[in-house]
Amino acid sequence: MSRKATWVIGTASILLLLALYTRLSIHQHMINPTDTTIPTWMQMSEGISKIFAAQPRTGDRWIVEDVLATLSRLGFGLGIGVFIAFALGMSMGVWRWMEAFFLPILSLFAKIPPTAMMAVFFTLFGTELKMYGAIIAFGVIPTLAQTIYLGLKDIAEERIDKARTLGASTTEIIFCIMFPQILPKLLDAIRLQIGPAMVFLIAAEVLVGDVGFGYRIRLQSRLLNMNVVYPYLAYLALFGFGMDMGMRWIQCKLCPWYAKGGVS
């Protein structure tokens, strides 16, 4: 199929979705003119302006507050998650005793659903930033660490031996051979873990948040203000797209060989 055809069909599917929604909301409003569960486009634009408007008392805007809160929590959680997973995965891949020590712990923790662990983190860390960070980190560490560690185990022994005949020290083997070799896989894994990280974060915000996307969605849906909830969901989807593309771009920049089809 040509590129153009793909584009046309892709656009058509989105337009069809919007048309169906329009049809549905018109139908619903014929039955009940005051309905807010399937808002008309008119109501929707009111909701969006509410999202962007300055609040009368505080002067804050929902969207600014929520984006800042959710993004900083996500960034913080992913940051410590990736950092710990990296340290853990690398040392497990390099040293046998680290592998023997951490593998059982990691496999055990990987089996606990992070959403179930929330209760523990609420009691340990309250409702502050570090609680969100801990939940996200806990959720992403097992997968990320295992990706790194298995990637290291996959490196052909010849590559390491060869480097030693070229005069590489152990540090150089870790940072000049093992690290670049697994970097694209690590970036892929991080990209795929952003989804789960968002799940844990939104869930925590829904439960105990006082600001943020999860909090806003829960509050507004209780008030049946779906004209606020739907745009928020759309922003989340757009954000997901953006992150995905951003991570792919970073991978292209950092590992051009991998993007060109090289295999590690």
Place this chain on the structure above:
Amino acid sequence: MDSMQALPLVRKGGCLVKPILTVSNASFQVRKQHILHGVDFTIGRGQIVGVLGASGCGKTSLLNLIAGITRSTSGIVSVNYDGQETEIVGPGPDRGIVYQAYGLYPFLTSVENVAFGLKLHLTTIPRRMWGQVTGFWRRLRREHLKHAEELLVRFGLGDAVHKYPHELSGGMRQRVAIAQALIMKPQILLLDEPFGALDEATREDLQRMLLVLYEENIQAVGQGKPAPHTILLVTHAISEAIFVGDRVMGLSRHWNWEEQGFSSCPGATVVYDKVAPVFNSTDSVDFEKFFGQKNEIAQLVFDEKVRVRPQDHCTFWSQVRVNHGHGVTHDV
């Protein structure tokens, strides 16, 4: 056995052949598995030695011992570059190695791959980081890359300089891998079935490339200088060993260990070690010329039913002493 003679090895006419690598009575076992037993030979500077053996007989293990990647269970592997005999205790840039696969780093372009050894051997991470600040590393790096590019061009890889390994053909990849090893100016180059995965024509191209290196050796010896390239070429193709090598060695588990009082095979040993005809890089491959030797090797090294007496067929240095053969160990 043959290498036990007094060193240095004397060539007819009074010239000296300097021994560069000595494996004396080396055995190797992994987890109770007996792999090599009593491996014993001396290689002179500037030789290309074809090493033959059935699959799994321990050829790679032998190269790993010489590379210093593994240590022998007993016996000594030593090198002698400047009159000083030194035991091998680990890998080093004086002994380069090229494998059949996985030789190149996929995340580096050809030129970066070739320059990799210079970077790893000549600098350290802290020095490079500090060098980033002072600009020293950028200048040195540019020199390294220039040097690597020159070598690639010399090997006919001018178009491949900035390509990644997966963008190269198998033959180009092996050329880059050989350049990667040679840039370190290794005293000894270990090649482990480097052309095993290539088609016939490419294979011959690369074999001729090795013969060019041998011609450089002969030239150097003729001028009274030390020969620059000493090569061990592990292969399972008999004709390749004879064509490229000036000497062929065969490893086999099928020797007369029963007569020596062993109840099971104590490991493979060198059962064949003889002079091979020397070819120029431009000579056509003359199969007639090594037909007899090929049959002899097929029988002694690859036949599982024979029980070879190693001392009968490890006669390389005695052949040299009676001036049998050509090349760096002979009058040029």
